[in-house]
Structures are given as structure tokens and as C-alpha cells.
Amino acid sequence: MSAPRRAGEKLFAACGAVITGTIVVLVLAPVVLTVLLSFSNDAAIQFPPQSWGVQRYLDLAASTKWLTALWLSVRLALTSATIAFVLGVGALLAIHRTRLPLRSWLEQAGIVSLLIPMSAYSVAMYSVFSQLGLLGSFLGLALAHAVLALPFIILVGSASMRGVPPDLELTAITLGASRARAWGGITLRLVTPALAGGFVMAFQTSFEEAVFVNFLGGPGLVTLPKAIFDSVQFGSDPVITAISASIVLISSVAVALPLALTRGARR
Amino acid sequence: MATVETVRPAKGRVRARPWRPEAGPVTGLLLAAPMLVAIVLFVAFPLVQVFVDASSGGVPVQRYTDVFTNPVSRRALATTLTDSALVAVVTVALGAVIAWTLHTTARRWVRVLLWTTALVPFWMGMIIKNYAIYLLLAANGPLNALLMGLGVVDSPLSLLYTKFAVVYGISYSLLPYAVLALYSVFVQVDRSLLSSAAVLGAGRAQVLATVVAPLVRGGVLVALALIFLLSIGFYVTPIMLGGLQTPFMATVINQQVFSLYDFPGAAASAAILLVIAFVVVATILALAGGKTLRRML
Structure with a gap:
């Protein structure tokens, strides 16, 4: 050269x-x-x-306003992740383990909410929620968040389900297990790590969500993202830096810990 | 004398078709029903309802044309589309550098650092990352302190509430999507092709232009369209970092709903965004087919 x-x-x-x-x-x-x-x-x-x-951090620990918002966010995220999990696991079994016609379409339907522009989607949901009388309701918001979180469960779960050979279930059924037992004891157990990952992503989706809650939550449901959003718009409160830093730290540990723990196993 | 033909299984045990390991369609429907109900109620119904609301009150097209004739919303629409195009180019360019380095580097620490960089915006949360950028760009923030310390500028620049702030904020949020999508495309480029080209005398730039580019072109186009699609719907960033100076459609929708109480007008703005999104999705599917999109998601 x-x-x-x-x-x-x-x-x-x-x-x-x-x-x-x-x-x-x-x-x-x-x-x-x-x-x-x-x-x-x-x-x-x-x-x-x-x-x-x-x-x-001392101010944060002493503040009712932020702690109330945090507690609401945690409850909401747990509820919506659980809903998304239940809906998602049912759909995953239907997609991969039944002869339901058009089942591949089901998968596309499950991830479509990921592609809808949020600002347009929230206007659309506002209208539907006011018709159904769900505006300002905890369960309504949890359902809306669950629909947003569903794509993550479906995407992660589907990728994992594809890697589980149906032959394993067949073996179990041949040995006398019922289909439910084969699904629960073999397939679902094998995809549990992926589903757990999906659950965490679903939790995170709801926990950080700030657009739906702004439109659908009304004055009563002030989650942590909404409280921060309002506070920044009307002059920002320094306590937010402490909240942000804590959340970054906690989620970093939540992401890094499983990686660090499995590192030994992979080698 | 009983022949084989006369031996019948017990009544009710006759199977029309052979036994299959997969459960039947009825079980499938029952399992999928909860999700189907949720999707019909909270995805399909809203998407239809928004068009109904926009045409309500005996004015079927008036509000749609208003979006284009009203100077405020027309400007917001133009800003949304041009800024999103800019976001798509910037994010895909930066994402490509990261994804390509991830694919080719042999150093472990580089890989760890880049994966961290690529995924940090994912787990920071929408509000928190915008707040962090808000702090960074504030008039008395570190970026201005750095610029003034270096003597680049004399007085603090107003970095907040500019196009730069919005593009930075949205690109920041979308970087993980770009990196993951592009990485899934780049890993399919066989690294031995690169060394073969180098052995035959091609320089790094030439390898990228003549060997890599033709292989990844399709995937990069899909990534551009995907980032553009995700960008046009951003709500928090344009409001927090763009303010009223660089209004996005989200800003207009926000005002229509919360200040002007013009809900049908907001529905029309939303409907226009949805149509644009639909066109982009259709383009992606035509460009790449559903399989590529699924893999990249």
C-alpha cells in the first residue's frame, strides 16, 4: 500500500x-x-x-406530590403490563399452537399500535373514551396502556415461540399429558424468559407514557410523567433531577443485572 | 364371526380427520378473543372514529381543507414533515455508524459502550430524556457554558425552542430503533466480503460504497421510512423542546383540544396525520414486504 x-x-x-x-x-x-x-x-x-x-433526594422523600404520582404510576404500570401479558399470551398460543384461520394476521394486528402516530392516536382515543365513559378512569387508562404495550409482548414472545419445537409438546402428550399441561409445562415454561422480558418492556411502556395520560387521564390521574410534564411546562422543580436520576439508576440496574447474571451461564 | 370391519370405536370417538397436535380453531378463537376485543375497541374503533368526528356537524370536508388553508396548521404540517424527514436522515446516518461499528469491531469495550449508547434512550423514559435535553440546552446550561468557555460565542445561544432542539430530542428517542433496525440488516453482510475486497485492493471507503451499500440499500430505505413514520407522531418533544416557535402538528392538536376546545378540528388534524402514516406504511410494505419490516421491528 x-x-x-x-x-x-x-x-x-x-x-x-x-x-x-x-x-x-x-x-x-x-x-x-x-x-x-x-x-x-x-x-x-x-x-x-x-x-x-x-x-x-430529601425533598423528594418528603414530598407527597411526587410520591403520590410515583405510586400511581407503579400501580398503573403493573396493571397494564398484567393486562397486556394476559392478552398477549393468549394470542401467542392462538398464533403458534392452534389452527385458527388467519392466525398470522393476528400477529400483525397485535403490533399495529406501535406504528400509529401518538399525537393522532390520542385524539382518536379521547373520542372513544368519552363515548365509553372511560375518561379519567384508572382501568381505562390501564387498558389504553396495555394496547400500547401489547406489541412488545407479541414481538418478543413470537420470536421465542418460534424457537420451541412443537415436537416437545407432542412427546408430552404421547406420554399422557393433557394439551393444557403440555402448553403450560413445556412451551410456556420455555418462553418464560422472553415473556418476562416482554412484561418488563410493557411495564416500562406504561410507566414512561405521557401522551395518553395527558388526554385520557383527566385531572384526577396524575402519573409521574404527567406530573413532570406539567411541572416543566409551568416552570421546573429541581426535585425532578432527583427523580430522573433515581429512575435512570433503577432501570440501568434492572437492565444490567440480568445481563451480568447470565454472562457466566453463557460462557 | 367378527371381522375387522365390524370393530368400531365407541360412539363419539369417531374422528373425521386425523388427530393434530395443534388445538382447533375454536380454542384458538377463545384464546385470541381478549386481544381481538381490545384491538377492535382501542385500535380499530378509534381510527374510524377520528374520521367520523372530523366530518361531524354537516361539514364532511371543510375541516380537512381547513388544515391546509389555515396558516398555523399548514405551517405546522410542513414543519412536521420537513423536521421528520431531517430526523429520519440524521437518525439513520448516526444509527448506521453505530450499527456498522457494532457489526465490524473486534473490541469488546467498544461493543459494550455502543450497545449502552444505543439502548440508553430506550430505558430513560420519554419525559425524562426530554427533560435531560432541556437541561443540557438551557440558556444557563452546560452546552452554552462550553461554547462560551471556548470563546465560540459571546452571549448564550437560545438553543431551546429551536428546530435543532426538536430534531435532537426526537433523534435521541429514535436512535435505538434505528440502530436495532439497521443492525439486523448489517449482520447479514458477511464480514469476509470486506476482507476479500480489501485484499483485492479496495480502500475502506470503496468497500463501503461498492460492496456494502448495494447489499444494505433496501434495509436503509425501510429504516428511513420507519423513523419518519415514528417521528411525525411525536407529542412530548415538540411541546417541551420546540414550544410555540416551532409548532408540530402535535402542538396544534394540543391547542385545539386544550385551549380552543375545537375537538372536531383536532380530529381532522389527527386524521391527516393518520393518512400520511398509512401512506408511509404502505410504502414500506411495497419497498420491503412485511417480512423485512417484521424482522427489523
């Missing part, structure tokens, strides 16, 4: 590295910044912080 050519190659590789590095910084900077600002005792958010401390 000629010298100028080699220099050109080096330049190209260096450019790639610089671009990659910039993306990493642009993505990680907001996260790092939020965590940094949460450990400041300044009365208002400023950069660089003039004082350090855990005052914002």
Missing part, C-alpha cells in the same frame, strides 16, 4: 472514530448531566452547580 493511500485510510478510520465518539457523547451527556445536577443543593437548577449535597 502506498504511503498517501495509507494516510487516507487512517484519516477515514479516524473520522469514523470521531463521529462515533460524538454520538456517544451526545447520547450520554444528558444522562450524566441530570445525575450530576441532582446532587446539588442550589435553590434553582444552574450550571455549574455552586453547592453539592443530597437535598433534592
Whole structure:
């Protein structure tokens, strides 16, 4: 290879590295910044912080407003993830283990909500919810979130179900198991890790959701994202940095822990 | 004398068809019914209802034409489409760099760092990541402090409530989708092709242009369309980071519902967005077919 050519190659590789590095910084900077600002005792958010401390976490722990919103969000996310899970597992069995006609369409139907523009979807849901009298109802919002979360259960579950050979069930049935036992004891048990992942994604979908709750929740259902959204629109409260940092930390652990635990098993 | 033919199974045990391991259609329908009901009620019904609402009150087309003739919503529609196109190009370009590096790098720490980068926006939550970007871009925020410290600018730039802020915010949220979609395309490019091309004398840029690009073109187009589709519906980012200066359709819809109480007008705006989304989905399916889309999702 000629010298100028080699220099050109080096330049190209260096450019790639610089671009990659910039993306990493642009993505990680907001996260790092939020965590940094949460450990400041300044009365208002400023950069660089003039004082350090855990005052914002103490304020958070003492605040009824934020803790009430957090508790509502957790209950809502658990309810909607459970609904999405039940609907999704039934549909997954119907898609992969029955002779229901048009069952492949069922899969497409299950993921369609992922592709609907949210701002249009929420207007449409507002109209339907007011007709059904579900505006401001906990169960209604949980159902709406469940429909948003369903695609994740279907996508993750389907990919996993495809990897389970039906022959295993056939063997179990030959040995005298009922079909329900074969489904529950073999197929569902084998796809449990994937379904658990889907459940976590469904929980997360509802927990972070801020658009449906804005349209459908009414004044009564103030979830954590809605409380933050309102607070930022009408002047922001520094406690939000502490909430954000805690959530980032908790979800990072929730994502990293299973990876770290399975690392040994894979090797 | 009993012959074989006379031996019949007990009544009710006659099977018209051979036994199959899969359960029958009735069981299937029962299992799928809860999800079907939910989808009919909360996906199909709303999507139809929005068109009904937009045409209610004896004005079947008036509100649709209003979306295009009213200067505010026309500008918002144009902004939504151009900004989303920009978001699609930026996100796919950046996502492609990450996905390609993930596919080709041999270094473990690079892989860990890039997967973290690609997935951080996923688990941060919509509001929290927009809030974090809001803090980053604030007039007294670190980006301005950095620019002023370097002497690039003398007074703080107003970075918030600009096109830049909105594109940054939406691209930030959609980066994981772009990386995952493109990675599923890139992993199918055999790495030995790259070394073969290099052995035959091609430089890195030439390999990318003549070997890789033709193989991934279809997938990249689908990724562009997918990101565009997801971008036009963004609600939180345009309102939090764009404000009223760069109104998206979401901003207009928000005002129509919560300030003007013009619900049928909002339905018309939503209906137009849905039609655009439908056209984009149809284009994706025509470009790639459902299989590619499923794999990339």
C-alpha cells in the first residue's frame, strides 16, 4: 500500500472514530448531566452547580406530590403490563399452537399500535373514551396502556415461540399429558424468559407514557410523567433531577443485572 | 364371526380427520378473543372514529381543507414533515455508524459502550430524556457554558425552542430503533466480503460504497421510512423542546383540544396525520414486504 493511500485510510478510520465518539457523547451527556445536577443543593437548577449535597433526594422523600404520582404510576404500570401479558399470551398460543384461520394476521394486528402516530392516536382515543365513559378512569387508562404495550409482548414472545419445537409438546402428550399441561409445562415454561422480558418492556411502556395520560387521564390521574410534564411546562422543580436520576439508576440496574447474571451461564 | 370391519370405536370417538397436535380453531378463537376485543375497541374503533368526528356537524370536508388553508396548521404540517424527514436522515446516518461499528469491531469495550449508547434512550423514559435535553440546552446550561468557555460565542445561544432542539430530542428517542433496525440488516453482510475486497485492493471507503451499500440499500430505505413514520407522531418533544416557535402538528392538536376546545378540528388534524402514516406504511410494505419490516421491528 502506498504511503498517501495509507494516510487516507487512517484519516477515514479516524473520522469514523470521531463521529462515533460524538454520538456517544451526545447520547450520554444528558444522562450524566441530570445525575450530576441532582446532587446539588442550589435553590434553582444552574450550571455549574455552586453547592453539592443530597437535598433534592430529601425533598423528594418528603414530598407527597411526587410520591403520590410515583405510586400511581407503579400501580398503573403493573396493571397494564398484567393486562397486556394476559392478552398477549393468549394470542401467542392462538398464533403458534392452534389452527385458527388467519392466525398470522393476528400477529400483525397485535403490533399495529406501535406504528400509529401518538399525537393522532390520542385524539382518536379521547373520542372513544368519552363515548365509553372511560375518561379519567384508572382501568381505562390501564387498558389504553396495555394496547400500547401489547406489541412488545407479541414481538418478543413470537420470536421465542418460534424457537420451541412443537415436537416437545407432542412427546408430552404421547406420554399422557393433557394439551393444557403440555402448553403450560413445556412451551410456556420455555418462553418464560422472553415473556418476562416482554412484561418488563410493557411495564416500562406504561410507566414512561405521557401522551395518553395527558388526554385520557383527566385531572384526577396524575402519573409521574404527567406530573413532570406539567411541572416543566409551568416552570421546573429541581426535585425532578432527583427523580430522573433515581429512575435512570433503577432501570440501568434492572437492565444490567440480568445481563451480568447470565454472562457466566453463557460462557 | 367378527371381522375387522365390524370393530368400531365407541360412539363419539369417531374422528373425521386425523388427530393434530395443534388445538382447533375454536380454542384458538377463545384464546385470541381478549386481544381481538381490545384491538377492535382501542385500535380499530378509534381510527374510524377520528374520521367520523372530523366530518361531524354537516361539514364532511371543510375541516380537512381547513388544515391546509389555515396558516398555523399548514405551517405546522410542513414543519412536521420537513423536521421528520431531517430526523429520519440524521437518525439513520448516526444509527448506521453505530450499527456498522457494532457489526465490524473486534473490541469488546467498544461493543459494550455502543450497545449502552444505543439502548440508553430506550430505558430513560420519554419525559425524562426530554427533560435531560432541556437541561443540557438551557440558556444557563452546560452546552452554552462550553461554547462560551471556548470563546465560540459571546452571549448564550437560545438553543431551546429551536428546530435543532426538536430534531435532537426526537433523534435521541429514535436512535435505538434505528440502530436495532439497521443492525439486523448489517449482520447479514458477511464480514469476509470486506476482507476479500480489501485484499483485492479496495480502500475502506470503496468497500463501503461498492460492496456494502448495494447489499444494505433496501434495509436503509425501510429504516428511513420507519423513523419518519415514528417521528411525525411525536407529542412530548415538540411541546417541551420546540414550544410555540416551532409548532408540530402535535402542538396544534394540543391547542385545539386544550385551549380552543375545537375537538372536531383536532380530529381532522389527527386524521391527516393518520393518512400520511398509512401512506408511509404502505410504502414500506411495497419497498420491503412485511417480512423485512417484521424482522427489523
